[in-house]
Amino acid sequence: MALTSCLFGSSEAVDSKPNILLFLADDLGIGDIGCYGNNTIRTPNIDRLARGGVKLTQHIAAAPLCTPSRAAFLTGRYPIRSGMASSNGYRALQWNAGSGGLPANETTFARLLQKQGYTTGLIGKWHQGVNCESFNDHCHHPLNHGFDYFYGMPFTLLNNCQENKPPELDVALQDKLWLYSQIIILAVLTLTAGKLIGLISIHWKIIACFTLVGSLFFISWYSSYGFVQYWNCILMRNHDVTEQPMRLERTASLMLKEAVSFIKR
Numbered sequence: 010m011a012l013t014s015c016l017f018g019s020s021e022a023v024d025s026k027p028n029i030l031l032f033l034a035d036d037l038g039i040g041d042i043g044c045y046g047n048n049t050i051r052t053p054n055i056d057r058l059a060r061g062g063v064k065l066t067q068h069i070a071a072a073p074l075c076t077p078s079r080a081a082f083l084t085g086r087y088p089i090r091s092g093m094a095s096s097n098g099y100r101a102l103q104w105n106a107g108s109g110g111l112p113a114n115e116t117t118f119a120r121l122l123q124k125q126g127y128t129t130g131l132i133g134k135w136h137q138g139v140n141c142e143s144f145n146d147h148c149h150h151p152l153n154h155g156f157d158y159f160y161g162m163p164f165t166l167l168n169n170c171q172e173n174k175p176p177e178l179d180v181a182l183q184d185k186l187w188l189y190s191q192i193i194i195l196a197v198l199t200l201t202a203g204k205l206i207g208l209i210s211i212h213w214k215i216i217a218c219f220t221l222v223g224s225l226f227f228i229s230w231y232s233s234y235g236f237v238q239y240w241n242c243i244l245m246r247n248h249d250v251t252e253q254p255m256r257l258e259r260t261a262s263l264m265l266k267e268a269v270s271f272i273k274r
Contacts, residue, residue, distance in 0.1 A: 026125065026126070026127070028272075029122070029127075030272070033079065033082060033133075035075060035134070036073075036074070036075075042055050042056070043055070043056045044056040044059035044060070044064060045064075071087055071088055072088055072094065072100070074100055074101050075101045075102075075134075075136045075165055076088075076093055076100065076101040076102050076136050076137065077089075077093050077094045077095075077100060077101070079135075079136055079137060080093035080094075080111055080115075080137060081093075083111065083115075083117040083118065083119070083137070083154070084111075084115050084116060084117055084118075085118070086115075091111060091112055091115050092109075092112065093111060093137070101136065101165070102136060102137070102138055102164070102165075103178060103179070104164075104233075104240065104241060105139055105163055105164045105240055105241050105243065106140070106144070106240060107138065108138075108140065108141055108142070109138050109149075110137050110138015110139065110140075110141070110148070110149025111137040111138060111149055111154060113148055113149070113153060113154075115154070117154045117155045118155075119131070119151075119154060119155030119156050120154065120155030121155070122155070123155050123157070128157050128158075129155060129156045129157050129158070130156060130157060130158035130159070130160075130271045131151045131156045131158070131159045131160075131161065132159075132160050132161055132264055132267050132268040132271060133161040133162070133264055133268075134161055134162045134164075134165055134166070135151055135159070135161065135162065135163050135164075136162075136163075136164060136165045137149055137151075137154070139163050145248075147248055150163075150248065152247060152248065158247065158271060159245065159246070159247055160244070160245070160246045160247075160263075160264070160267040160271075161244065161245070161264055161267075162242075162243070162244060162245075162255070163243065163245050164241045164242070164243070165241075166242075166257075167237065167241060167242070169237040169238055169241065169242065170237075170238055170241065170242035170254065170255070170257065171257060176234075176237070178234065178237055178241075179234065183230075183234050186230045186234075189226070190223070190226065190227045190230075193219070193222070193223035193226065193227075194223060196219060196223075197216065197219050197220050197223060200215075200216050200219065201216055204216065238254040239253060239254050242254040242255050243255055244260070244263070
């Protein structure tokens, strides 16, 4: 995970507060861009920023993936101190509807800037949680962490959000659940066929119970994993959902337009 930041001074008086613009690039290694020596991938705009500013050559990222690294970026603290780190497979938040997120009592750089009179905005990806106890309490929302404006993805860009890509959310668990569902379906069909041709002496009520239990089991997991694109792949403006699911072919241009608009305002 590489963090790229730029500081732009305003054109007003020398003693005025500078405008600050921070870029965070997900899953970007130090060897991926031209200004750090890569000669196979062209990154002219990032290289231009490096030439016109400061290029840092020593840095330790707090984590190699989304949620914990962003928590550290926002707070300046190790993510484990805010409960935003894990040693198991769930090191990043997995669901918009989950109750986890950056605690409300954490001090972010955005909150500090607000106290200094800055207007703050976040455009792009958040991935620090949304709700706590209900779908609309928004306790972990960017606007509760020092940002005056938010537009973008409250979650992240999973493979599940993209067509023609294999799902990546709990793939092993989904495979097991689908296998169990198939076993239940096969059992129900076998019992039904056996009953119809007289090979098995079983009450229809038992077959109906198997069918009902199997249906409930399938609905219970497929209602989540079968609609990941609808639950997780959304765009928000402040507290309002603007696209559900988001249309990826225009997401980048929308975010660029929002960022330019916010800077101009």
